Amino acid sequence: MTHDTxxxxxAEAITPEALAILGGGEIAYVRTIRSEDVQALFPQAPQxxxxxxxxxxxAADGTPIMLTDSREAALANAVQHQLVPxxxx
Numbered sequence: 478m479t480h481d482t483x484x485x486x487x488a489e490a491i492t493p494e495a496l497a498i499l500g501g502g503e504i505a506y507v508r509t510i511r512s513e514d515v516q517a518l519f520p521q522a523p524q525x526x527x528x529x530x531x532x533x534x535x536a537a538d539g540t541p542i543m544l545t546d547s548r549e550a551a552l553a554n555a556v557q558h559q560l561v562p563x564x565x566x
Contacts, residue, residue, distance in 0.1 A: 502536070502537075503559070503560060503561055504536075504537040504560065504561050504562075504563055505534055505535060505536055505537065505542065505555045505558075505560040505561070505562050505563070506534075506535050506537070506562065506563055506564070506565045507532055507533070507534055507535075507548055507551045507552060507555075507562060508532070508533050508535060508565075509530060509531070509532055509548075510530075510531055510532070510533055511527075511528070511529070511530065511531070512525040512526060512527055512528065512529035512530075512531055513527050513528075515531065515544060518533060518541045518544070519541060519544050522544060529546070530546075531544060531545065531546055532544070532545050532546070532547065532548045532550070532551045533545075533551070534551040534554055534555055534560075534562075536560075542554070542558075
């Protein structure tokens with residue numbers, strides 16, 4: 478087993494609960510989504526035209542926090558709420 482395979486297995490074993498504890502309510506990440514996927518994450522959102530690229534801010538456990546049309550706005554919202562935005566791949 479290579480180091481990359483070991484790392485992949487370990488990453489897949491992390492549960493949302495473990496991520497929430499790991500983030501300690503202080504870590505968030507920004508994700509790019511298509512407007513067609515908004516309703517799944519934000520059921521209360523109004524209908525949005527298809528084909529748009531949008532950005533979501535998520536808590537470490539994956540809970541969606543906000544939706545915006547700008548990555549910069551999502552990052553600013555994280556900082557405003559004293560969350561540390563991290564990059565995920």
